Amino acid sequence: MLVLSQEEIRELYTMEECLRDVEMAFRHEAAGGTVTPVRTVIAHEKRGAVTLYMPSFVEEIEYTAVKVVSIFPQNVEKGLPSLQGVTLLTEAKSGRHVALMDATWLTVLRTGASSGVATRLLARPDARSCAVLGCGAQALGQVQAIMAVRPIERFWLYNRTRARAEQLADRIYSLYPEWKGSITCVDDADEAVSAADIVVLSTKATEPLFDGSILRPGTHINAIGAYQPHMQEFDAVTLNRCRKVVVDTKEGALHEAGDLIKPIQQGEWSIDRLYGEIGELITGQKPGRETDEEITLYKSVGIAFLDTMVACAVYEKAKRLGAGTTVTL
Structure with a gap:
């Protein structure tokens, strides 16, 4: 399994690449090529926070992924990030879990790219x-x-x-x-x-x-x-x-x-x-x-097939460039 940190992802993957991949993910979804259950939301009411569990399958690229992202607004007062996440990427051909990556910056990037695609079409x-x-x-x-x-x-x-x-x-x-x-x-x-x-x-x-x-x-x-x-x-x-x-x-x-x-x-x-x-x-x-x-x-x-698409793109690029750390679980 390849493990990728936020810093490695920031160096690997650009907004321009993310805009391309997010647009392609929406194309796959429009063609009926994704399976994306409505995400599970667990509320932490005492802290005004939530944890989201977001699975998806994109048929064209033959990968599934599940992202777990937590949003704890009060973390700012503690000097901690309010948004934190990880994504587990799975190869749909074999069921192998091939990558685990920080999803914090990827969530910011793909959410921005989603708005960027909309802005290109509507502004x-x-x-x-x-x-x-x-x-x-x-x-x-x-x-x-x-x-x-x-x-x-x-x-x-x-x-x-x-x-x-x-x-x-x-x-x-x-x-x-x-x-x-x-x-x-x-x-x-x-x-x-x-x-x-x-x-x-x-x-x-x-x-x-x-x-x-x-x-x-x-x-x-x-x-x-x-x-x-x-x-x-x-x-x-x-x-x-x-x-x-x-x-x-x-x-x-x-x-x-x-x-x-x-x-x-x-x-x-x-x-x-x-x-x-x-x-x-x-x-x-x-x-x-x-x-x-x-x-x-x-x-x-927010929709999970975007996370699967960008996680796959990051993983494939990291393999080409020899980035990340390979671990055996």
């Missing part, structure tokens, strides 16, 4: 400003993916605790020194949203973060934070202003996305207005953005 080609609401573990991947697909010139960062926004700004500056002076941290979410062509929502909020009436025509939203039924990052006004609401998978969204579940239960929005799954846009079954004025939204709760 205006000339989108140049981005607001990020929620500057925790997932935010950097979102920023990097959007920078890879659109000519972004300015970011607005908002976090309930301003220090987290400032930390993200410093992290971006350390990776991209040329961005110095192009990032603004704000204390009001509406201020960030009203200035942006693209909006990223990456929080654990249980109530809407902003007033949907302030969205500018032509805005695209990537909403990735509310991954349980009790969570919510945007309001029904936002949903009803969107010309196209797209999800990673309809099954996952209806099971877990509080952003959609709550307005449906309250009679403020209907699932009949869902435009489709991102795979339908990727494969050309439905068009992406059609006008400069339409407001679009991509809602993602």
Whole structure:
């Protein structure tokens, strides 16, 4: 079995590669080539945390994987990462468990790439400003993916605790020194949203973060934070202003996305207005953005076939380059 650390994966695998592999995974899913049970969620209510168990099989590459990821927001206060994960990769031809790898950075990368693919299809080609609401573990991947697909010139960062926004700004500056002076941290979410062509929502909020009436025509939203039924990052006004609401998978969204579940239960929005799954846009079954004025939204709760696809890509590349450590269990 090959064991790969987070540091090794960061050196091996780029956002550009992840964007390619995530798009291909959605193509396989759209063609019926994946088996992905709804993930098992174990809540740690006393700590406001969860552990997720996410299995999947991708037929085309003949690999299965299971990812176990824990999300403990209070870890930040202890100097520990809030998001931690591992992936076990299994060869479907033989049942051999061939790799065990850190999934923490891969989760950030593939979640960012999912939004990047959606942004490429749904954001205006000339989108140049981005607001990020929620500057925790997932935010950097979102920023990097959007920078890879659109000519972004300015970011607005908002976090309930301003220090987290400032930390993200410093992290971006350390990776991209040329961005110095192009990032603004704000204390009001509406201020960030009203200035942006693209909006990223990456929080654990249980109530809407902003007033949907302030969205500018032509805005695209990537909403990735509310991954349980009790969570919510945007309001029904936002949903009803969107010309196209797209999800990673309809099954996952209806099971877990509080952003959609709550307005449906309250009679403020209907699932009949869902435009489709991102795979339908990727494969050309439905068009992406059609006008400069339409407001679009991509809602993602995360799906395990993306983890299987990127884990396979990392494993195959590591074998070619001789990376990682081989162990016998």
